[in-house]
Amino acid sequence: MTHVPSAAQFDPASATIAVVTYNRSGLLSRLLTSLATMDPKPGHIVIIDNASTDDTTDVVESFRESLEPSALVYRRLDTNTGGSGGFSEGMRVAYELGSEWIWLMDDDVEVLPDGLAKMGKWAPRFKSIQGRRYDYDGSAFYWQYRVAEPLGIPIPFAPAEFDESGFKPMNSGCFEGMFIHRDIVQQIGLPDPRFFIYWDDQMYGWLASRKTQSVIVDEFVLRRTREIKQWDMGIRHMNASSNAYRYYIMRNRAYIKKYYRSLDVYNPLLFGLGTSLTFGKELIRLVFVERTFRGTSNLFRGLRDGRKIAKDASWQPMPPLLAATAEA
Known part of the structure; x- marks a missing residue:
């Protein structure tokens, strides 16, 4: 029987979802629709727009009422700082809002209706948590949650199965769903914007794992909404x-x-x-x-x-x- 921790100590209003987007208003609209219908909802939703040239601003504003005006924070950057810069800014804004928990994600996912509740179940126990996500075709997406530290690369065949504990130790991170406590952010600082794209989330997750027990949990909380060519x-x-x-x-x-x-x-x-x-x-x-x-x-x-x-x-x-x- 899988161990299910208590959610009694987790307040959804203490969490902020921080999204980074760039010229993908159609995908962003789908994500915002899922945020408007999720239950429970977070205290804040931060949208970092990497200087999009499409109708991203209009799309965000069209959701302001359904997301509650006071909960939605929209920041349009002057230049495209890449995913790394966007997540660094998103983390900064969420941290300055006083958020206890910060949930990072790209614009090409949608949140399952009970996603925050599922993550919150583990919040009393861990401070760096990664949930699972479905791929575009509905299959379980495999994420490389372990890093071979001396090589500085992910281990491609780390076991995918979970035991009855419902979690596995990880020493990496993925900004498509990283759920992290402000205490850890305070200790390791903001994500490094100098990466621009790639390796930034692995590095941030690795730094977090040096400060706390980081885990991936057997909870499906996101679904990818963009099809990617694969082998x-x-x-x-x-x-x-x-x-x-x-x-x-x-x-x-x-x-x-x-x-x-x-x-x-x-x-x-x-x-x-x-x-x-x-x-x-x-x-x-x-x-x-x-x-x-x-x-x-x-x-x-x-x-x-x-x-x-x-x-x-x-x-x-x-x-x-x-x-x-x-x-x-």
Whole structure:
């Protein structure tokens, strides 16, 4: 029998859902519809718009009444800061609102009606929680919740099954559903906007796991609403990518290296192996998912620019919010 914790200590009004969107008003509308009908609802819903050029602003405003005007906070950024910058800003706004819990998500999901209640059941026990989500076709989406720390890469075949406890320890994170307590945000600071896209959530989840017991729980709370081209590998899928992702996948390895060095966990040989495996994986993705060899130049550009970041002696990790509070 699966263990189900008590929700008695969780107040839904103490939670904020923070969404990052960019030029996908149709998907955002579907997500906002799900937020308007969920029960219970969070205390606030923060929408970070990465300088969209479509009708995103109008779409958000059309939901203001159904989401309760006081609960909806809309921030349109002046420039596109990528998912990393958007989630950093979303976390900042939610934190400054006094939120105890912050639930991050992209615009290409919808929340199941009892999603917040399901996450809240685990809130009295853990402070960094990841729920499960359905893929576009309704199947269970497999997320790589464990990181091989010395390599700095996810473990692709970590067990998918849950035992009777209903949770599994994780040392990673995914901004498509990360549910995190303000105490942990205070200690590790905001997500690093310098990543722009890719590796940012894995790094943030890894940092959180160094401060608290992080878990993925056997609760379906989200559903993906965007179909992505995939290569069916049987027990796993490999998604299509883009030239921008290929560039940042390799460039941002340098940021992981910087964080590792700052925390004295960097092993040059093993981390280099992780970078090589990442490069190889992206080549496989190009050939078997996207059926092309074009795009490899973006991998090499990312490596080149990553070397410049690695040499930057002025670089510092994101500061804890404790320090900022003390200075204020």
